[in-house]
Amino acid sequence: MSQANRALIERFYAAFGRGDSAGMAACYAPDVVFGDPVFPDLRGERAGAMWRMLLSAPGDIEITLLEHDADETTGRAHWQARYVFSGTGRPVLNDVRAEFRFSGGLISEHRDRFGFHRWSRQALGPVGLLLGWTPLLRASVRRKAAGRLAKVA
Incomplete structure (x- = not known):
């Protein structure tokens, strides 16, 4: 077990909990690769920009x-x-499994996995319940999220 990499994960999520997107991005290598069901392939600064966008939404997390x-x-x-x-x-309670790769004391790859249909049922209500399993809804959510990210990145 690597104590340094365990501590890096702790630092990343502590920053997340404080709403500190800069602190989160500081845990990433400059050429980090991030992916999840909504943002399947973000690289470099766009990964940090995604966290900045998500944390700038109204309300607490x-x-x-x-x-x-x-x-x-x-x-x-x-x-x-x-x-x-x-x-x-x-209201949403998103349950996420993350996998990391490390290089040079930083996170070089970060992949989050969560049930998109489960998330969409909570976040989108009846639309998510009925269509959350379809590629059509997933593509629509990805397009909207990518558009929001383009405005801040």
Whole structure:
């Protein structure tokens, strides 16, 4: 187990919990690769910009790091985010599994996995319940999120 990489994961989520997107981005290598169901392939500064965009949304977000571990090159975390989705005003509890790769004391790759259908049922209500499993809704959410990110990146 790598204590330094475990501490890096802790630092990343502590910054997230404080709403400190700059602190989160400081944990990333300059050429970081990030992906999740909404942002499947962000690279470099765009990953930090995505966190800045998400944390600038109105309302509070509560981050809970449930468990994490790391070795010299890889790591994992199980975390939850509790917030109100700004697009609908609906409460969300997103349960996320993260995988990391490390290089030079920083996160070089970060992949978050969560159930898109489960998220869309909470965030979008009836539309998410009925269509959250479809590629059409996922593509629509990705387009909207990419448009918001383009305005801040």
